[in-house]
Amino acid sequence: MAWDPQQYLKFREQRFAPFEDLVSLIQPRPGMRGVDLGCGTGELTARLLERLPGSQLLGMDSSAEMLARASALAGPQLSFAKQDLRGLEGEWDLLFSHAALQWVDEHERLIPELFARLTWGGQLAVQMPANDDHYTHAALREVAGEAPFREALAGWVRTSPVLPVERYAELLFSCGAEHIHARLQVYGHVLEDADALLEWTRGTTMLPYIERLPAELQERFVSRYREKLRERFPQRPVFYAFKRILFAATRP
Numbered sequence: 351m352a353w354d355p356q357q358y359l360k361f362r363e364q365r366f367a368p369f370e371d372l373v374s375l376i377q378p379r380p381g382m383r384g385v386d387l388g389c390g391t392g393e394l395t396a397r398l399l400e401r402l403p404g405s406q407l408l409g410m411d412s413s414a415e416m417l418a419r420a421s422a423l424a425g426p427q428l429s430f431a432k433q434d435l436r437g438l439e440g441e442w443d444l445l446f447s448h449a450a451l452q453w454v455d456e457h458e459r460l461i462p463e464l465f466a467r468l469t470w471g472g473q474l475a476v477q478m479p480a481n482d483d484h485y486t487h488a489a490l491r492e493v494a495g496e497a498p499f500r501e502a503l504a505g506w507v508r509t510s511p512v513l514p515v516e517r518y519a520e521l522l523f524s525c526g527a528e529h530i531h532a533r534l535q536v537y538g539h540v541l542e543d544a545d546a547l548l549e550w551t552r553g554t555t556m557l558p559y560i561e562r563l564p565a566e567l568q569e570r571f572v573s574r575y576r577e578k579l580r581e582r583f584p585q586r587p588v589f590y591a592f593k594r595i596l597f598a599a600t601r602p
């Protein structure tokens with residue numbers, strides 16, 4: 351999927367808001383070797399290194415566009431690799447992922463596979479949006495179901511692989527994890543108006559729809575989506591109640 355870091359970072363402050371909450375779930379240990387799975391532009395990987403001095407971190411992402419920004423941050427303790435996180439190899443003291451695993455399918459399999467890549471005493475710390483039932487997402491599916499988009503997409507709509515929050519706790523327990531923490535948290539963002547919601551989804555959730563549509567339908571899709579958002583959120587400002595799952599666990 352083609353990412354646009356500039357569009358994504360229009361809401362940097364709001365998108366990075368859960369970072370500190372996630373970092374606080376990690377028990378720092380000296381000399382940790384860790385991976386930031388789906389590191390994007392690498393900004394948060396660099397911030398993670400500041401919070402875990404003496405560590406050695408690898409930022410891994412499949413998007414060349416996002417990683418193009420990351421390379422400037424690389425250094426002796428921080429490197430980046432263009433790689434699909436599903437092919438992760440080796441053993442790690444820390445597997446960290448911020449707003450990325452919602453793009454990877456089959457969490458029932460993915461989470462145990464990641465957990466198995468931890469060293470003894472290694473930690474997994476994950477944050478991902480759980481916002482699929484919000485109107486911003488539902489409206490995308492609705493527009494995708496209307497003509498002529500339905501035909502152009504051959505009926506395709508995106509379904510989120512994110513599981514109910516308690517399922518992550520259960521999966522981690524089945525893996526033999528200890529210090530299991532799993533929670534759903536609402537991050538409330540005050541945005542200017544309905545168009546700001548469109549700008550938000552344009553940087554993320556809308557991307558797979560646009561990339562599947564022929565060029566001549568892309569702007570029409572965006573316009574129809576804008577119309578629906580303006581109808582639903584006529585007020586200014588708009589409060590965006592954004593749900594996210596955070597979980598962490600340790601391999602004994």
Ligand SMILES: C[S@@+](CC[C@H](N)C(=O)[O-])C[C@H]1O[C@@H](n2cnc3c(N)ncnc32)[C@H](O)[C@@H]1O
Nearest residue numbers: 388389390411412413416434435448449450453
């Ligand atoms: C919403 S961005 C988050 C980036 C960064 N972690 C942050 O919080 O700013 C999601 C990132 O996950 C990456 N991603 C999605 N699926 C991936 C996969 N299978 N392997 C590696 N990276 C992936 C995307 O390329 C994208 O950069």
